Amino acid sequence: MPYGPIPSTAAPSRVPASRRPPGAARPLPGLRRRAARALRHALPALLAYAAVRGLGLLVFVPWAHSERRSVRHLLMASWDCDWYLRIASQGYTQTLGSAYDANNLAFFPLYPLLIRAGDTLVPGLPRGAAGLGVSLLCSFLAAWGIFAVGDRLYGRRTGVVLAFLWGSLPVALVQWMGYTESLFTALTAWSLYALLTGRWLWAGSLAALAGLTRPTGVALAAAVCVTALLTLRRGLSARPLLGALLAPLGWLSYVAWVGLRLGRWDGYFAVQKLWHNKWDGGVETVRRMQALFMTERPALFYAMVTAVLLGAVVLYALGVADRQPLPLLVFTGLLLLIVAGSSGVYFPRARFLLPGFPLLLPLAAALARARTPVAVTLLTAAAFASAVCGGHMLLGWHGPP
DSSP, rough: OOOOOOOOOOOOOOOOGGOOOTTTTOOOOOHHHHHHHHHHHHHHHHHHHHHHHHHHHHHHHHHHHHOOHHHHHHHHHEEEEEEEHHHHHHHHSSSOOOTTTOOGGGGEEEEEEEHHHHHHTTTTHHHOOHHHHHHEEEEEEHHHHHHHHHHHHHHHHHHHHHHHHTSSSSGGGGGGSSSSSHHHHHHHHHHHHHHHOHHHHHHHHHHHHHHHHHHTHHHHHHHHHHHHHHHHHTOOHHHHHHHHHHTTTTHHHHHHHHHHHTTTHHHHHHHHHTOOOOOTTTEEEHHHIIIIISSSSHHHHHHHHHHHHEEEEEEEHHHHHOOOOOOHHHHHHHHHHHHHBBBSSSSTTTHHHOOGGGGGHHHHHHHHOOOHHHHHHHHHHHHHHHHHHHHHIISSOSSOO
């Protein structure tokens, strides 16, 4: 599908203020009017997303209560949530140290900054409430952006299904926890949409913010830069060039700041080594898969993570065969390479792939074309499976998601 800005519709003629009836409401400015129209267009997707995640909570909350586990703690202050909360309140460490899995410089700064802003604007909130609020808001912004990409490429029905599928992933409960996945996915979705519609400055700016959110922001920056460079081959233009220059600034700025803070150029990568993260081309990933199914009895959560990884590879191949737009293929391809090619811990890799929503486009397009009873049956099954998997992730699996 060719790229390019979405054609703007002609603005309706305005009635002069002198002829407006007394008490009549002033017309909305153009930007607000377009946003309201876009929101109405996306409303089915947002309602579908809310429904599937609401079902997840309906399963999770009584399950947690039956096991006498605190829902508030699990969603707002457990595992990585606690790391971000402590960064928001205490800041970053100033030394590298030698302890494994202990240096908070591995966590990127945008999300804790938003938590701190929320706690400042609304004092007296329970611990973790601001972070959960950010994630909730960003999850709907992400669902909206995901819908916008699907709608742009395949039509409204596919966009709705795509947002629903993103909310039905096995680890989708993380989207409503104090984690960065919802924020990162929202920035990614709207940056990719901006690329598809020729909005280069928006694409680059959002990619820069994504680079301040998660290490995999480098994949989104690469998608913006590659697309811009190919566009520049057809003729020099300021906007694609500016977008390409903006996109990697967030990731590069944080990596450089960590290096300056620790007094060594490779400071960030030294921190990652203390978290067992380094590039090995997928050797450790393959070893873990072999161990899980050939020499060990795999835990259910490990088996689920493995199924997600293998399924993502298949879906990427389908996306390539379907000739998806280049920005989507570059982003999801690099995301897969980073996640599968790292030697880090195995169990969070399904969560790391949550922002890779373009991988779901082949499924969404197929379900959108299917007969309604078939599509409804399969989507309902996916929603219930996600609810059960999410509950198991936090209650049955005794480790981080």
